[in-house]
Amino acid sequence: MRDGVLKTHNCGDLRAQHVGQEVTLAGWVHRRRDHGGVTFIDLRDRAGLVQVVLRPDAAADASLEAVAGVRSEYVLRITGAVVERSDEAKNPNLASGDVELQATTLEVLNEAKTPPFAISDDIDVDETLRLEYRYIDLRRPAMVRAIEMRHGVNQYIRNFMTERAFSEVETPIMVAATPEGARDYLVPSRLHHGSFYALPQSPQQLKQLLMVGGLERYFQIARCFRDEDLRADRQPEFTQLDLEVSFVEEEDILSLLEEMFIGLTRSLRMDLNVPTPFPRFTYADIMERFGSDKPDLRYGLELSDCSDLVRDSEFGVFRGAIESGGRVRAIVMPGGAELSRKRVEEFTALAKTMGAKGLVSIQFTAPPADATEDDVRSPVLRHLGLETVQAIGTRCDAKSGDLVLLAADVDGVVNTVLDGLRREIASRLDLASPDILQYAWVTDFPMFERDEQGGRWNAQHHPFTAPLRADESLLDSDPARIRARAYDCIANGYELGSGSIRIHQRALQSRIFHLLGIGAEEQEARFGHMLRAFEYGAPPHGGFAVGLDRVVMLLMGVENIREVIAFPKTQSATDPLTGAPSTVASDQLDELGIRLAAPPVLHDM
């Protein structure tokens, strides 16, 4: 950085090479050590810490006397000489620890109240308090690193995309509401009472229109908004790398993004192991093997289908589940045979919270193939018989000392339950290495899924996704079997992004809308602009969107998206710092033509 007026150097940047120079620093008092005659101040700025020595004696400038009143987080400007410390006085724990500043003048730029919590990485502070005082929390080194990591990601992406002839295009934040998909955040219109803008869930339609507009290669680091319940990896507003390309097929998009992810990770986290090329799975395959479309692939723990082994057994729970269209599948916990009954019951309790009616356990203290009844501990040994139990153990590839857990239900429930158990087992056995970032692709998603009532079809990805060419013939006969030209990127158990090849022909798009239960009139009202655009020479195109908050989260090795967002919201979507959302004055509502159905509810702590 160019020498400034208030400071010539950063505190954290001072090194032996600066010895002999007179410098002026400005920063915060990280710590003060008053020894009577001499006082040490660790002065902190964004770059780090440096020790300043102040000796306010008769020979010194009178300004140094102010050090007596200096407290933590005071903002100081200090001029002095950079000197090398004596060998005994060097501090190897500090990047600038070989040198220190001998202060000649001191200026208090601002005083500070004692902060509500310590500015330190190794302290565990209530998160609401951190958010209420986020401007103090951001001074912690971990937060500084996270913010800088975000910047690094953004910068890498902009360079990468620019080098490949992509143009960054901004799209509107106030758009038309889309009843499809997630709940919209709405903005009332003053000029059109009763009408609302929506904040975009993603720039999906606009980027497709950019393709029709001939842009060919678009990207944007775009803010997206979805009014749904929050999670550790979900915020109501989040940032996506949004991109769209014309004249491409799946392979173009996947290889472009794979190259980007590899380069991004290696340039920002050289120490991380990134297995390449990224493995690819079809949706059907990955669901069968892991029960999830975003499994953590740093460990195995694959699932096994045991339905055929128990179909004819006397155990009614299994038989019943299969007869009503379900299956019996299993996961193995290596070494789980030594768990007490109580510990095994914990798995059952966990499974029940995820919708399972129960969970069947089998503990093997011998290889399943030649286990006797004495080598098997299971509440259903008698119901299934030793032979079946042996067969289950063999099917699951269980070893002596392992625990097999079986869930019986429809696929949806079994997948949720076994995915949950798989994560829990991996967590207990500490199977996920923090040194690996294991990316993977998932392709061939189903095009449609039934809504909750099992009635009409919904688009699994979104209604502009093209069907696999080979499956187009099923449009009229068997929509459930149609696969979409959609793909996800996953990493370490998170969905990082998804995309698809889009429909670019009006006839096919209209046909899909019909299948989704959107009639001609509704199509015109809600999607007329898209259909019309497709009539004016829409090129084949496809794209992708990457959840950048999650990417930064993985690169920082944290498990919470709020740790990499400067001003995140709480689980109930509030901001303790600014008080959002807030009530508004009644004349503000009057202008918008809005009357509240009920008086606002004010909450106290």
Add this chain to the structure above:
RNA sequence: GGCCCCGUGGUGUAGCGGCCUAACACGCCACCCUGUCAAGGUGGAGACCGGCGGUUCGAAUCCGCUCGGGGUCGCCA
């Protein structure tokens, strides 16, 4: 909407029916101390235990409701 966990001085915890007019560490305040770097020494201030209502002779400790926070299932085209 469901389930689980948490809520004690500024911060983090302990206490889990009477010994609590609440303990410990860090921080804070004052004084001492010229080389420390999580400085040190001496002394001191600071919470009525998220809120409300019950149970009990008696509650921070038990119960109910409620508010706030976190995790998760549903939800997230």
